[in-house]
Structure formats: C-alpha cells, structure tokens
Amino acid sequence: MLKKFIVLAALLLPACFANAHEYKVGALEVAHPWSQELPPNAPTVAAYFIIHNSGNSADRLLSVDSPISGEAQLHEHVMKNDLMKMQPVPSVDIPAGGNVTFAPMAYHVMLVNLKDRSLLTDGKRFPMTLHFEKAGDVTVEVAVQKKAPDSMPQHVHAQ
Numbered sequence: 589m590l591k592k593f594i595v596l597a598a599l600l601l602p603a604c605f606a607n608a609h610e611y612k613v614g615a616l617e618v619a620h621p622w623s624q625e626l627p628p629n630a631p632t633v634a635a636y637f638i639i640h641n642s643g644n645s646a647d648r649l650l651s652v653d654s655p656i657s658g659e660a661q662l663h664e665h666v667m668k669n670d671l672m673k674m675q676p677v678p679s680v681d682i683p684a685g686g687n688v689t690f691a692p693m694a695y696h697v698m699l700v701n702l703k704d705r706s707l708l709t710d711g712k713r714f715p716m717t718l719h720f721e722k723a724g725d726v727t728v729e730v731a732v733q734k735k736a737p738d739s740m741p742q743h744v745h746a747q
C-alpha cells in the first residue's frame with residue numbers, strides 16, 4: 589500500500605513540484621497546464637495538461653480559448669502514411685474515472701493567431717479557459733517553461 593503510494597507520488601510529483609498547479613471544476617481536475625517556450629517568431633503555441641475525471645459520468649471538452657490568441661483549436665496526432673500529423677478534433681471525451689493527457693505527440697491545444705507574446709517566455713503564465721459540456725468553464729494559468737515536465741509521457745514508437 590505504502591509502496592504503491594510512493595511509486596505513484598514519484599510518477600506524479602517531482603518534475604513539476606516547484607510550480608505544480610491544478611484546477612478543479614465539478615468532478616474534473618486539470619493538472620499542470622504548461623507550454624514549451626518557443627522562438628519569438630513561432631506562428632503557433634501548444635498547451636498541454638492532464639484532465640482527471642473523478643466523477644461517474646463522462647464529460648467532454650468542447651472548446652478552449654485564451655486572450656493571447658485569436659483562436660484555440662483542439663488537436664490530435666494521428667499516423668498517416670507513416671507520418672505523424674496533427675489535425676483538429678471537434679471535442680475530446682473525458683471518460684468517467686479516467687485521465688486524458690494533453691501532451692506533445694498527443695492531444696493538445698493549438699493557439700493560433702497569436703495576439704500577445706509577452707507571456708510566452710520561460711517562467712511566465714498565460715490564462716486559458718476550458719469549456720466542458722457538463723462541468724462548465726474553468727480558467728487555468730498555463731506555465732511556460734523551457735523543458736517539458738519529466739512526468740510528461742514522451743513519444744513512444746510503436747513496434
């Protein structure tokens with residue numbers, strides 16, 4: 589029991605311990621929203637987080653917006669002709685009792701038509717609002733950092 593807890597804690601905590609932050613809305617938790625610092629001329633910026641649904645009914649992430657960009661799209665990565673490509677999805681299901689990870693090479697939020705780049709440097713945070721079908725809206729602060737948190741799943745090559 590204790591060992592299990594320690595292993596779990598080791599997986600979840602240390603990487604973003606210094607600036608861990610999470611948000612609750614209804615039965616949902618949005619853990620450590622973050623974005624990778626990009627060159628100042630990057631046309632788009634991606635945002636990542638983990639959503640945990642502690643409730644016993646499924647929910648759905650319908651859309652996202654942020655004051656720093658004209659538009660925010662929900663994207664997924666898919667394999668097409670041996671190439672990883674990203675494409676917009678209309679919404680993302682959040683299963684009851686489950687986690688959905690937004691991470692590099694997975695689901696992510698793509699901020700396009702950037703209007704304000706002043707908060708897109710390492711150590712800063714920018715606001716972003718997630719709209720859920722049942723839980724409603726929650727505004728989170730996306731931490732901009734140079735390095736991905738170690739707890740983030742890296743891209744795994746399928747055999």
Ligand SMILES: [Cu+2]
Pocket residue numbers: 634663674675696697698
């Ligand atoms: Cu994308």
